[in-house]
Amino acid sequence: MTLSKVDMDELMAPFPDKVVRNRKKHIVQKDCTESCQQIEANTRTVPGIITQRGCCYAGCKGVVVGPIKDMVTITHGPIGCAYYSWGTRRNKIRADDNTPAEDLYGAMCFSTDMQESDIVFGGEKKLAKMIDEIVGIFHPRAINICATCPIGLIGDDLGAVSKAAEERHGIQVLHYDCEGYKGVSQSAGHHIANNQIMEHIIGKGTDKVDGKYLVNFLGEYNIGGDAWEIEKLLEQIGYKIVSTLTGDSAYVNIRNMHQVHLNLVQCHRSINYIADMMETKYGTPWLKVNFIGIEATIESLRDIAQCFGDKDLIKRTEFVIEKELAAVTPEIERYKKICNGKSAFAFVGGSRSHHYQYLLRDLGMDVTVAGYEFAHRDDYEGREVIPTIKSDADSRNIPELHIEADQEMYEEPHIHLKMSKEKYDELVASGKLGNYEGMYPDMVDGGIMIDDANHYETEELIEIFKPDLIFTGIKDKYISHKMGVPSKQMHSYDYSGPYTCFRGAVTFAEDVANALSTPAWKMITPPWDKADIEGGE
Amino acid sequence: MPDSNHTSSNRTDTAKQVNENQCHMCMPLGGVIAFKGVEGSMALVHGSQGCSTYMRLTNVEHYHEPIDVASSSLNEKQTIYGGEKNLKKALDNVRRVYNPKVIGILTTCLTETMGEDLNRIIASYKAEKGEIYTDIIPVSTPSYDKSHTEGFWTATRDIIAHYARKDIAYHRKINVIVPHISTADIKAIKLILDTWGVDYTLLPDYSMTLDRPFAGKYAKIPEGGTSTADIAEMSGGLVTIQFGLTCEESISPGHYLEENFGVPLINLPLPIGIGNTDMFMDALARITGKTMPKNLGYERGWLIDAMADSHKYNASARPAIYGEPELVYAYASLCLENGSVPSVIASGSVHSRLAPALDRLLEESDCDEMPVILEGADFSMIEAAALETGANIAIGHSGGRLLTENHDIRIVRAGFPIHDREGGQRILSAGYAGTLTFLDRFTNTLLEKKHSSYRELRKQELLSKIAAVTETGFTTE
Known part of the structure; x- marks a missing residue:
């Protein structure tokens, strides 16, 4: 596929000059003859531009903290924010050995519903009373409190309220200063949530977790059951997942996360902080994986096995790959006939726009335009650019935890992986551990990488590239429908899923094939407006 | 906070701080x-x-x-x-x-x-x-x-x-102000007004902007909506019909026009249900001096006919109704007309005149069991009240989905937001014809549940009889 050069000035034509200068830095057209091109990301949104980005609260409560199934998460603020983040990401949960059904709060939504008098006189008392009520009614194992915009302004001391509540009730009460205006997008909220979970939950568990190959699965939110597919697959091979972060995760399991041998990272953006901090504190190595796409899943499984280097494990891995592949190949081939050669856009969050490129390639499709809402430069260009990223006022406002090696629990990474130092060094030299190469290497030549795409740009790019399908969030989904281009919602999968691993790929392929073959698009022109081709004269 | 002025005993007053599963938005x-x-x-x-x-x-x-x-x-x-x-x-x-x-x-x-x-x-x-x-x-x-x-x-x-301006010349157009209803209901109200042949300005008219027909092209700002020129004329209108029975005066658009520009206000309930629609027709008759167009008379006749036919099912319904005050009021009166005495009537809002309006409605209805009325409600309160009063069906938006999941109380979806079904904006219940489509959905939801659970219920009944016999058998031995 050859893609023509896009004239960025023309693309941005209606914007004021200053906005054009700003936005041009957020768009890169890949040129294979050049080395990795720099993109600007994680900077302030231009006001009034109809961004798809959300806020810090959305990243903290909506993405990271909300899915923890056995904690009650309270939204402290007026009613809106709690309502809007209620169940919207379809993070599935279920009871298990450690968490009985009565300890599940995932389907519920709690708000202090602050009124004018609370804003004027402060909301601390109301919050404290609410915690008492929740403990009285539900007896949760622990509580989260997420702040919304007005809290930072009226100066409610959430730390003091949490501490007092902990003393009263003898359970952990964590607070997150994730006021919506902090940072420039959801990303700030991820970081704040990571910090609190790292500092106050991970490492506090004392129950010994048994298992030969213990892993955590970080940055997987179990949308439509994604994490369960991964868990099934990994368990077949012999791994045990101590906890995911945070899809279908439980507070009681997160406390024991420090006992694993290896951390697996799916969504790099939202959770790399914890992966990094755990490496510093406990010596736990981490591996970037991707279970979206058949080829990607196979590669990830092989990489994990290599990390342990155990011959039996490698053999079992190959056995499972062969078995799963045989089961799905005929169906994938069937859908591939419909999908092959089609092109797509992907605008999602902070990792999916990259991950789904693998799955689409399995189906013979190319992604011509891809972008993230709230990613940083490393998610586009790879982690090696991290030292060169200039920190600005917005990112400096998000506290960095100062982490040191834990005196009792730290172990060298090679001991975690039960291998010799030499063998571990070889593994490190392979470049897979603790590394993420970003989206850029996987983009097609001439493809567009766009950061924080807005409504207007999306529409223009559809006009230019005329994709067959768009993968996006629900906010821009219907723009493309109005333009006659089908779209697939990639935040909550349009009530479908799971899409991970082998079987998930089939479900996805079916959904994509269905979207591409929607009969409605063929009926746009009424028969009386169609040229009379057959009849002629 | 949840209303403190209420005195009647069937109202659950609450001072609880936690809002668990919200029934309102910001x-x-x-x-x-x-x-x-x-x-x-x-x-x-x-x-x-x-x-x-x-x-x-x-x-x-x-x-x-x-x-x-x-x-x-x-x-x-x-x-x-x-x-x-x-x-x-x-x-x-x-x-x-x-x-x-x-x-x-x-x-x-x-x-x-x-x-x-x-x-x-x-x-x-x-x-x-x-x-x-x-x-x-x-x-x-x-x-x-x-x-x-x-x-x-x-x-x-x-x-x-x-x-609004004082210097607008008085004219014959009437103002129609709608509450937050579905685009289908706005279209239905407009169709009724067109059928009567009245000249009107309806505000806010999002019937096209939030339900655009496919046009092959994406317009950044969609076609439709009330024009600013028409809005400017509203201060010189003949009369305002506002479907805002529950709207407090301090924020009432119709009241504003009456107070400041002398445009008389006819504040009506939404034309959902036969009585409410009659009131709308009556108002139009008085304003225009005309009699109701014949086809609307047929529609009223069809509705009555259907109400009589389906009463054998609807009389058994004990609906829990929740959502925005104006809709909740309208559905409550529709249910009462059909012998489906509401078990719970709830709204997340506390700033409305819903409670006194319901008081009048219930007083006239002389039902045996008074519904539980909740203002400032969340779904934990609605659920508890629904279970306590034996609700067997619900009317409301997707927020109440746990009623079905946890208790198999099925929901006839109406209001906003509907995010777990297609066509939330197309839910029709206004006018005689709209009321009839709603009533059919309501009745059929009752029937669906009845048919899907009938055998299971009979089986359980039989099994419990057998179990009772066995038990007595053992004890006598």
């Missing part, structure tokens, strides 16, 4: 929808960008339409130094890309707490730019004050107030 959300009913308009939410993103999400999930809402994207710095610069930039960018006739600016809990003075900022913006094509209308919608319902009314009133 004030600017309602404002956004009202602005979507003005021709050529854009809504701009002054606050953190998450506010506008969340409101778009909620609207798009319901309407399945592109819904552009701009944001001034305030960051931490602006919470200290003020959001003026960002707001002005946002106005610039929205004007450049969308060139809207109207920009409605809605405040949020953030900017209200900061104490942003929108009137001053807009005045200064206008002074900087000189004459501009776009009308800028600020609306104060702090979410700690009221709910989305009142946000809708407040924005509608402020839109009228922005254009």
Whole structure:
């Protein structure tokens, strides 16, 4: 596929000059003859531009903290924010050995519903009373409190309220200063949530977790059951997942996360902080994986096995790959006939726009335009650019935890992986551990990488590239429908899923094939407006 | 806080602090929808960008339409130094890309707490730019004050107030003001008005903007909406019909027009249910001096016919009705007309005249068991009341889905938001014909449950009889 050069000035034509200068830095057209091109990301949104980005609260409560199934998460603020983040990401949960059904709060939504008098006189008392009520009614194992915009302004001391509540009730009460205006997008909220979970939950568990190959699965939110597919697959091979972060995760399991041998990272953006901090504190190595796409899943499984280097494990891995592949190949081939050669856009969050490129390639499709809402430069260009990223006022406002090696629990990474130092060094030299190469290497030549795409740009790019399908969030989904281009919602999968691993790929392929073959698009022109081709004269 | 003025014993008063599973949304959300009913308009939410993103999400999930809402994207710095610069930039960018006739600016809990003075900022913006094509209308919608319902009314009133003038010559057009209802219901009300042949201005008319027909092209600002020229004329209208029985006077658009411009107000319940629709028809007859068009008479006849036919099922219904006050009132009266005495009538809002309106309605209805009435309700309260009163069906939006999941109380979906079913905006219940389509959905939901559970119930009955026999058998031995 050859893609023509896009004239960025023309693309941005209606914007004021200053906005054009700003936005041009957020768009890169890949040129294979050049080395990795720099993109600007994680900077302030231009006001009034109809961004798809959300806020810090959305990243903290909506993405990271909300899915923890056995904690009650309270939204402290007026009613809106709690309502809007209620169940919207379809993070599935279920009871298990450690968490009985009565300890599940995932389907519920709690708000202090602050009124004018609370804003004027402060909301601390109301919050404290609410915690008492929740403990009285539900007896949760622990509580989260997420702040919304007005809290930072009226100066409610959430730390003091949490501490007092902990003393009263003898359970952990964590607070997150994730006021919506902090940072420039959801990303700030991820970081704040990571910090609190790292500092106050991970490492506090004392129950010994048994298992030969213990892993955590970080940055997987179990949308439509994604994490369960991964868990099934990994368990077949012999791994045990101590906890995911945070899809279908439980507070009681997160406390024991420090006992694993290896951390697996799916969504790099939202959770790399914890992966990094755990490496510093406990010596736990981490591996970037991707279970979206058949080829990607196979590669990830092989990489994990290599990390342990155990011959039996490698053999079992190959056995499972062969078995799963045989089961799905005929169906994938069937859908591939419909999908092959089609092109797509992907605008999602902070990792999916990259991950789904693998799955689409399995189906013979190319992604011509891809972008993230709230990613940083490393998610586009790879982690090696991290030292060169200039920190600005917005990112400096998000506290960095100062982490040191834990005196009792730290172990060298090679001991975690039960291998010799030499063998571990070889593994490190392979470049897979603790590394993420970003989206850029996987983009097609001439493809567009766009950061924080807005409504207007999306529409223009559809006009230019005329994709067959768009993968996006629900906010821009219907723009493309109005333009006659089908779209697939990639935040909550349009009530479908799971899409991970082998079987998930089939479900996805079916959904994509269905979207591409929607009969409605063929009926746009009424028969009386169609040229009379057959009849002629 | 949940209403403290209530004295009747069948009302559950509560002082609980926790709002568990909300039944209402925030004030600017309602404002956004009202602005979507003005021709050529854009809504701009002054606050953190998450506010506008969340409101778009909620609207798009319901309407399945592109819904552009701009944001001034305030960051931490602006919470200290003020959001003026960002707001002005946002106005610039929205004007450049969308060139809207109207920009409605809605405040949020953030900017209200900061104490942003929108009137001053807009005045200064206008002074900087000189004459501009776009009308800028600020609306104060702090979410700690009221709910989305009142946000809708407040924005509608402020839109009228922005254009209203004393020097408009009196004319024969009537004003029709609708609450937050489905686009299908707006279309149904317009069709009735057209059938009567009256000249009217309906506000806010989002029947096209939030339900656009496919046109192969994406218009940044959709066709439709009440034109600003028509809105300006409203202050000289013959009369205002407002479907706002539960709307408090302080935010009532119709009351504003009456109070300030002497336009007489006929404040009616939504024309859902036969009695309520009769009131609407009666008002139109009095205004126009005409008799009701024949086809509407047929529609009324068909409705009565169907009500009589389906009463054998509907009499067994004990619906829990929840949602926005105006809709809740209308569905409650529809249910009462059909012998389906509500078990629970609930709204998340506390700032309405729902309770006194229901009092009058229930007084006239002489039902044996009085429904539980909840204002400022959340779903934990609604669920508890529904179980206590033996509710066997519900009417309301998707927020109540746990009623079905946990207790198999099936929901006849109506109101906003509907995000777990297709076609939320197409739910029709207004007018005689609309009432009939709603009634059929209601009756059939009862029947579906009856048919799907009948065998299981009989089986359980039999099994329990057998179990009883065995038990007695054992004890006698």
